[in-house]
Each structure stands twice: as C-alpha cells, then as structure tokens.
Amino acid sequence: TPDRSLTGRRVLVTAGPTVEPLDPVRFLSNHSSGRQGYAIAAALAARGADVTLISGPVSIPAPAGVHRISVQTAREMLAACETALPVEVAVCTAAVSDWRARDMAPGKIKKSGDGPPSLELVENPDILATLCRAPQRPRLVVGFAAETDDVLENAQAKRLRKGCDWLVVNDVRQGVFGAMRNTVSLIDDNGVQNWPEMDKTDVAEQIAQRIAAFFADPSS
Ligand code: C5P
Numbered sequence: 001t002p003d004r005s006l007t008g009r010r011v012l013v014t015a016g017p018t019v020e021p022l023d024p025v026r027f028l029s030n031h032s033s034g035r036q037g038y039a040i041a042a043a044l045a046a047r048g049a050d051v052t053l054i055s056g057p058v059s060i061p062a063p064a065g066v067h068r069i070s071v072q073t074a075r076e077m078l079a080a081c082e083t084a085l086p087v088e089v090a091v092c093t094a095a096v097s098d099w100r101a102r103d104m105a106p107g108k109i110k111k112s113g114d115g116p117p118s119l120e121l122v123e124n125p126d127i128l129a130t131l132c133r134a135p136q137r138p139r140l141v142v143g144f145a146a147e148t149d150d151v152l153e154n155a156q157a158k159r160l161r162k163g164c165d166w167l168v169v170n171d172v173r174q175g176v177f178g179a180m181r182n183t184v185s186l187i188d189d190n191g192v193q194n195w196p197e198m199d200k201t202d203v204a205e206q207i208a209q210r211i212a213a214f215f216a217d218p219s220s
Contacts, residue, residue: 005212007048010087012138013041014094014127016056018074022119023105030095034058036144036182037093039204041066044089047208052087054080056094074100074124081127082134089211090138092128092164095146100124132163140165140214142207146172152185152192159187168207186210 015037020028034055041053042063053068054077062068069084071077074096081090099121109117128143143164147154151171159167167187183197186207195206 002046003209003212004048005216006044006208009044009049009089009215010052011041011044011049011089011091011211012052012054012081012084012087013037013044013091014054014077014081014096015041016058017095018056018077018097018124019072020074020097020100020124021072021104022101023107023109025108028097028100029056030097032056032058032095034060034093035180036200036203037091038063039201040091040093040207043201043204043208044091044211047212049089052084054084054094073097074127078125078127078130081131085134085136085138087138088215089140089142090128090131091142091207092131093144094127096127097124126162128164129162139218140211142166142168142211145169148173152187155185155187156192165189166210168203 016034017030017032022028038060041051045051045063045065051066053062053066055068055070069080071080077094102120102122132141141164143162145155145158145167147169151169155167155169165188169185170182180199181197182200182203184195184203186193
C-alpha cells in the first residue's frame with residue numbers, strides 16, 4: 001500500500017530561480033532548473049501532504065496534486081511564502097538571486113557614447129533565514145546549499161547562520177544545474193550524512209521519507 005503518512009501536513013516548497021528585472025527587457029537570474037524542488041514537492045504530495053510550491057520561472061510542469069504559485073522576484077517569493085504560513089514544513093530549494101537592481105529602469109536602458117552603464121545592486125531578502133525566524137516558524141525547515149570549496153565546513157556554518165534544521169548540500173564542482181542526478185550530504189544536529197550519487201527523484205524520495213519519519217518520531 002502507498003505511504004500516505006504525511007496526509008494533511010501543510011508543506012511549502014520554494015523552487016527554481018528568481019528573476020530580477022533591470023529594465024522592461026533585461027533581468028538578473030541564474031540557471032536553476034527547479035528539478036530538485038519539483039521532485040520534492042511531488043514526493044511529499046504523493047505521501048498525502050498539502051503542498052504549496054512557490055516557484056520562479058521554470059520549464060517543467062507542476063507535479064500532480066501540488067498547488068503551484070508562480071513568482072518572478074525574490075520579494076514576490078518571500079511574500080508568497082509568508083502568505084502560505086502557517087505550515088509544518090518548509091523546504092527551500094529555490095536559487096534566489098542574492099541581489100536585485102536598486103531601481104528598475106522604466107524604459108530600456110540605452111547604449112550611450114560614455115561606455116556601459118553602472119548597475120547599483122541591493123541585497124534581496126533571505127527567504128530561508130526569514131522563515132526560520134518567523135513568529136510562525138515551521139516545525140521543520142530544510143535548506144539547500146550549493147558549495148564549491150570547503151563544502152562541509154561552509155555548509156555547517158551556513159546551517160547555523162540561517163537557523164534551519166536540516167541543510168542538504170550539493171558539491172557543485174561536478175555541475176548539478178539542470179542535471180538529472182545529484183550527490184548530496186545532509187547536515188542536521190547529529191552531524192553529516194553523505195548520500196551516494198542518485199537521481200534527483202531519489203534524493204526527493206529520501207528527503208520525503210525522512211520528513212515522514214520526523215513526524216512519526218520528532219525526537220529521532
Ligand atoms: O546562502 P545561500 O544562497 O547559499 O543559501 C542557500 C539556501 O538559502 C537555499 O535553501 C536557498 O533556497 C535559500 N535562500 C533563500 N533566500 C535567499 C538566498 C538563499 O531562501 N535570498
């Protein structure tokens with residue numbers, strides 16, 4: 001029989017890139033495909049969870065049974081997350097743009113004889129850290145991290161800085177963006193678990209199973 005152990009649990013998942021406009025035709029963004037987050041949303045929904053998937057623009061369809069909210073910017077993504085509260089679980093897989101243009105130019109920025117324009121950037125809100133500090137903090141908050149150097153040291157520091165319960169790290173030296181497979185480690189209060197390379201759908205299954213186990217026995 002299928003595992004329906006997350007029936008009725010409210011979960012929010014962020015996924016995909018954010019897109020930050022510079023002017024009406026140009027933007028700042030990144031190569032996130034949304035695949036890992038979509039697979040997690042699907043695996044949780046398959047276990048009966050009530051999943052809100054807050055997604056930047058991606059080219060993959062919303063998984064069956066998931067309520068997808070499409071957003072563009074980091075600020076829109078944060079607002080959609082806050083609207084989705086209260087939830088019991090938040091899984092933040094989105095590749096949120098760290099910066100946005102301080103002002104969006106109202107018209108297309110023109111080339112001029114004086115060389116390229118300079119862009120003034122400002123920092124975007126950190127959605128994961130904001131959820132971790134929210135008065136309605138989800139019981140379980142899962143973050144992701146892509147690291148290229150000192151992978152585990154940086155990831156452990158990041159988990160504490162952001163305040164999430166679990167941090168799933170991928171070593172992106174091998175190139176994970178848009179790929180079907182992923183090699184991750186999971187960091188929690190008990191330390192680091194290294195998982196073997198597997199399909200992103202299997203990473204999603206493992207995470208969903210672990211979330212189900214957490215609710216079955218929160219002390220485990
Ligand atoms: O700091 P870094 O971008 O490496 O952190 C990655 C984690 O934080 C991911 O879970 C990502 O979804 C989340 N994040 C966020 N808002 C940001 C930056 C990152 O939610 N502005």
